[in-house]
Every structure is written in structure tokens, then in C-alpha cells.
Amino acid sequence: MSIAIYPGSFDPVTCGHLDIIRRSCKLFDTVIIAVLNNSAKNPLFSVDERIELIKKSITDLTNCKVMYFDGLLVDFAKQQSATAVIKGLRTISDFEYEYQMAQLNKKLNANIETLFMVTNANYSYISSSVVKEIASLGGDFSDLVPKEIYEDVRQKIEKGR
Ligand code: PNS
Numbered sequence: 001m002s003i004a005i006y007p008g009s010f011d012p013v014t015c016g017h018l019d020i021i022r023r024s025c026k027l028f029d030t031v032i033i034a035v036l037n038n039s040a041k042n043p044l045f046s047v048d049e050r051i052e053l054i055k056k057s058i059t060d061l062t063n064c065k066v067m068y069f070d071g072l073l074v075d076f077a078k079q080q081s082a083t084a085v086i087k088g089l090r091t092i093s094d095f096e097y098e099y100q101m102a103q104l105n106k107k108l109n110a111n112i113e114t115l116f117m118v119t120n121a122n123y124s125y126i127s128s129s130v131v132k133e134i135a136s137l138g139g140d141f142s143d144l145v146p147k148e149i150y151e152d153v154r155q156k157i158e159k160g161r
Contacts (some may be wrong), residue, residue, distance in 0.1 A: 002027075003082040004115070007034040007073050011043040012153050013054045014131055016123035018146050020088040021064060023117060031064040032080055038070065044132055045156065053153075057146035074109035084113045090124045132157070 006024055010017060010033070024031045033054055037047045045053065047068045054066045069076040077085055085105065087098050095116075102114035126144050134141045135157040142150055 001029045002084070003030045003032065003080060004028040004084040004086050005032050005034050005073070005077045005080065005082045006086045007036065007069070007076075009036050009038070009041060009043060009128065010050045010054055011041075011045050011128045012050060012131065012145060012149060013057055014123070014126045014128055014145055015143070016088065016090070016119055016126040018057055019120045019123050020086065020117050021058060022061070024086050025061050025064050028084070029063060031086075032082065033058075033064060033066045034073070034076060035066065035068045036070070037068045044160070049156075053149045056148045056152075059148075072108060074105050074112050077112045078109060083111065084115050086115050086117055088119050089116045090119045090127075136160075 004024055004027070006021060008017065021031065021033060035047055035050050035054070043050070051066050051068060058064055058066075067080075073085065077083075087102070089095055089098060098114075098116065102116075105112060105114060131141050131144050131153065134144070135153055141153070145153055
């Protein structure tokens with residue numbers, strides 16, 4: 001049984017994330033979307049809200065689940081009997097950071113493999129940060145997040161204004 005972890009902050013989940021999730025679900029028996037519970041990052045959405053937004057976006061996927069984690073990613077992966085961590089790569093700058101993370105995670109636990117998946121070109125410019133920026137400035141971000149969560153994101157930003 002192959003289990004992979006797809007970790008991130010997902011504040012909020014974007015179409016780019018969803019593309020990686022869908023493709024990962026074709027490669028592994030189970031994909032665990034692991035939401036980092038780290039208040040130091042000062043997220044817009046609470047960890048429970050981020051989990052709900054992801055769940056709303058993946059209702060058609062049967063081999064994927066969402067969990068939160070804190071502490072080290074490799075420790076969470078081991079607890080879940082996962083053998084791989086999936087990271088999406090959009091740009092060279094993503095690679096530089098992710099390469100360092102992959103090496104560190106390898107040093108911490110040599111049994112967990114990091115797999116890089118190249119983001120679909122249509123989504124390579126999307127990040128949670130740009131979604132929040134466009135939404136807060138009143139721009140159209142409907143193509144950037146899963147349609148199931150568009151209204152939730154819009155309302156949250158509206159409330160915060
Ligand atoms: O979506 P993000 O914020 O780029 O995701 C970053 C994440 C959650 C993958 C990364 O911060 C992480 O793995 N944090 C857990 C702590 C850890 O294990 N750090 C790496 C060891 S140096």
C-alpha cells in the first residue's frame with residue numbers, strides 16, 4: 001500500500017494545489033494532504049477552515065484525506081506510514097528552496113523520499129499569497145481557486161476588510 005504526503009499551508013488551497021493533488025492520487029494508493037498547523041505563519045484561515053476548504057474541493061477523490069500536522073514533516077510522514085512526500089515545483093526559485101528542504105528531510109529520515117511534481121503551466125503563476133492579494137484588492141480570482149471555495153474565500157476577505 002503506497003501512501004504519500006502532500007504538505008503545505010494551503011492558506012487557501014489553490015487550483016495549482018488541486019492539480020498536484022489530483023495527479024498524485026493517480027500515482028499512490030492514498031494521498032494525505034497535510035496542513036501545517038503553524039500560527040507563527042499568521043495565516044488568514046484557521047487550520048480547521050483550511051481543512052474544510054480542501055475537503056470541499058476534493059469531494060470526488062476517494063483515495064485522499066486531509067489532516068493537520070505540527071512538528072517535523074518527516075515525523076508526521078513516519079506516523080502515517082508514508083514513504084513519499086510530494087512537492088509541487090512552479091519555478092526555479094521554488095526548486096532552490098525545495099531542494100534544501102528535501103536534503104534536510106533526507107538527513108532527518110532517509111526512508112522518506114521527496115518527489116517533485118512539475119506544476120501544470122496553466123497554474124505556474126498561482127500562489128495562496130497572490131490569491132489573497134488579488135481578492136483583498138477586489139480583483140477577479142475565480143480562475144485561481146477551486147470553484148467550490150470561491151465564495152468562502154471572497155466572504156472571508158470581505159469580513160477582514
Ligand atoms: O505551503 P508551504 O507553506 O510552502 O509549506 C511548507 C511546509 C509545510 C511543507 C514546510 O514548512 C514544512 O514541512 N514544515 C514542517 C516542519 C519541517 O519539517 N521542516 C523541514 C525540516 S528543516
